[in-house]
Amino acid sequence: MHASATAKSPPRIVLSGQxxxxxxxxxxxVSGMSLTLREGSITGLIGPNGAGKSTLFHLLSGVIRPDSGRVELFGDNITALPTHERAQRGMVRSFQLARxxxxxxxxxxxxxxPQNxxxxxLLPLFFGPAKVxxxxxxxxxRAVEVLALSRLTALRNEYAAxxxxxxxxxxELGRALxxxxxxxxxxxPGAGVNPALMGLLTEMIRRLNAEYGKTFLIIEHDMDFIARLCDPVIVMTEGRHLMEASFDEIRRDPAVIEAYLGRAAAHV
Amino acid sequence: MLAYFVAMATYAGFFMILAQGLNLQWGMTGMVNFGVAGFYALGAYSGAILSTRIGIAPELAIALAGVAAGVAGLVVSLLTMRLREDYFAIVTLGFGEIVRLFALNEDWLTEGPRGLRIPARPFDFGLSNAVYSLVYLGVVALVVLVIYAICERIRSGPYGRTLRAIREDDVVAGVLGKNVLRFRVQAFVLGSVFMGVAGALFAHYIQNISPDTFMPMIAIFIWMSVIVGGYGNNKGLLLGAGIVIFILEGSRFLGDFTSIVTSQQLSSIRIILIGIILMAVLRFRPRGLIPEPKFMSEFEKTS
Structure with missing residues (x-):
């Protein structure tokens, strides 16, 4: 296969909800939502309050089970797997409120x-102390590196609370790493974060993507954050997929404006 | 007088073993077990039945009693682990009562309310009673130390870290790839084994057990030990169990110094005293007298 041909084919799908x-x-x-997440992307997920974004995350991560539909991770059907098995297959998540x-x-x-x-x-704990x-x-x-990356080195022995x-x-981002x-x-990730730390958080996500090859799906209400970081952006409204495009296309789309601001605004 | 102190110390040993079992289940992992008395009773009766009715060496019977309580812990935890925390607590309380009522009503096996006599003496080398009670205290102390070492290894190692994470937020622990069910069942079973061993040691010490020895009040005393001492800290538990036994037993002597209260009133005062201490500790030291220690990496200094 020619190099040009591989360059053109889009990266593989790592996660999909159907x-x-x-x-x-x-x-x-969530009513009939489908989405795909491509390897190496930082995909944004936006939508008005109540659009079902957090519920969708629960369904993808297995915190709650869907009434119907299918979740695939790296091509395998994981719809019925418990949360910890999804993590062991390579997907981790954070929560809206830091946990x-x-x-x-x-x-x-x-x-x-780190897993496993x-x-x-118990057996290695008691009988293989050198290995442990x-x-x-x-x-x-590794943790020392992650501490440096997230500028938490000085606070490492502080209670997380x-x-x-x-x-x-x-x-949480460091823990995911x-x-x-x-x-x-x-x-x-940006909820309740002051502007100075917001810059650091954005930078960290960008580095994890570029240097560590992490694929991100991010729910966020801060549109600056989405604009700077995410491509593509998926818009969700009333439990459904509305559109997927670059942020520039999305913010000019009348359907998106209507979803956010109501019908009147779209016709101004 | 010395004999009395030896007896008190031996009782403290039983409570320390029970407290370490409960700490593993609740203090480390967050599983509320109100059925401590049930696992204690199960260990006591299975140990006693094995050594007196079946004729197994009492030392082996004590070990097997731990296995029996562990199997019960496995069944209880597998059946109920998906329940919410408060429902889980109710089920364990029910389990404790089932064991007690079984022992009360199944005369053919347990002698019911008459009590089961246990003539077999473990670790007996033809010693006089006074020396034997010291030997027995030594054996109990040794078991306390072994269990302490096991619990400390768990607490300070990666296993204990994951247990504490599950205690704080089981959903997040699961999202991070921890098999929450496995950790919970293992911790519950191990704690049950300890309680069973404590029960069998108790039965062979007291040599006569009846169902009214295993009222749910035992569970309250053990909870007291863990809360007052400091959950998540194994040293604290030993202190807590010691304090509870000291109050329960030591306050008997108050009667010798005062004639204001009758002995009946005194026994009620002991329970009141325990309640007051519990409230005082929760008010002024909510994490116990010796709280859970803060983690310091052993690799900090070297790097």
């Missing part, structure tokens, strides 16, 4: 994230 459906009582939070392990230190929050540590099994120690030393070195809102978001998952879903 015709996902979820109702709570009589309310349809750090408060009474654990920042360093511990990072060290516990031999020290997490060597593994933990390796993880410590004592971090500011923005620092908690950085910690420590899991080694290639696919990272972020639910409003």
């Amino acid at each position: 015709a996902l459906q979820k109702s709570f009582g009589g309310v349809r939070a 750090e392990f408060g009474p654990l230190t920042v360093l511990e929050n990072l060290l516990l994230a 540590q031999c020290g997490e099994r 120690r060597a593994e933990q030393e390796g993880l410590y070195r 004592n971090l500011s809102g923005g620092q908690k978001k950085l910690l 420590m899991t080694d998952c290639p696919v990272i879903l972020l639910d409003e």
Whole structure:
């Protein structure tokens, strides 16, 4: 195959949701939503409040199960898998409100994230202490790098509960990095983050994408953030896929403006 | 007098083992087990039945009692682990009562309310009673230390770190790839094994057990030990269990110094005292007298 031909073919799909459906009582939070996430992209997911974005994240990550529809990760059907198996297959997520392990230190929050540590099994814990120690030393070195990347080095022995809102978001991102998952879903990483830390957070996501090859799907309401970071952007409204395009196309699209501001605004 | 202190210390040992089991389940992993008395009773009765009715060496019977309680812990946890925390607590309380009521009503096996006599003495080398009680205290102390070492290794290692993460937020732990169910079941079973061993040690010490020994009140005392001592800290638990036994037993002597209260009133005062201490600790030291220690990486200094 020619180099030019491979360059033109789009990167493979790492994550897809197909015709996902979820109702709570009589309310349809997600109704027939489909999306694809391509390898190496930073894909934005926007939509008005109540569009079903967070519920969609729950369905993709397995925190709740869809009423119908299908989720595929690297081409495998993972719809029925529990959350931890999805993580072991390479997908991790954050939550809208930072959910750090408060009474654990920042360093511990990072060290516990890597998967299938031999020290997490009872037999090696008691009968292979040298192996456990060597593994933990390796993880410590990685955590030191991640601490530097997220500028949390000085706070590493602080309880995670004592971090500011923005620092908690950085910690969650660092924790996601420590899991080694290639696919990272972020639910409003910018919510409650002050402007200075926002710059750092944006920079960190960009570096994880460029240098570590991470693929991102990001829910965010801060349109500057979306404009700077995300391509493509998926618009969701009333539980459905509205459109997917670059941010520039999206912000000029009358259907998007209508979804956000109502019909009147679209015709001004 | 010395004999009394030895007995008190031995009782403290049983409570310390139970407290370490509960700490593994609740203090580390966040599983509310109100059925401590049930696992204690199950260990006591299975140990006693194995050594007296089946004739197994009492030392082996004590170990097998731990296995029996562990199997019960496995069944209880697998059946109920998907329940919400408060419902899980209710089920464990129910389990404790089932064990007690079974022992009360199944005379053919347990002698029911008359009590089961256990003539078999473990670790007996033809010693006098006074020396034997010291030997028994030594054996109990050794078991406490071994379990302490196991619990410390778990607490300070990656395993304990993941247990504490599950305690704080099981959804996030799952999202990070931790098999929450596996960790919970393992921690619950291991804690149950400890409780079973404590029960069998108790049965062979007291040599006569009846169902009313295993009222749910036992669970309250063990919870007290863990809360007062400091959940998540194994040293704190030993202190907590010691304090609870000291109050329960030591306050008996108050009667010798005062004639204001009758002995009946005194036994109620002990329970009140325990309640007051619990409230004071929760008010002024909510994380216990010796709280969970902060993690410091062993690799910090070297790098």
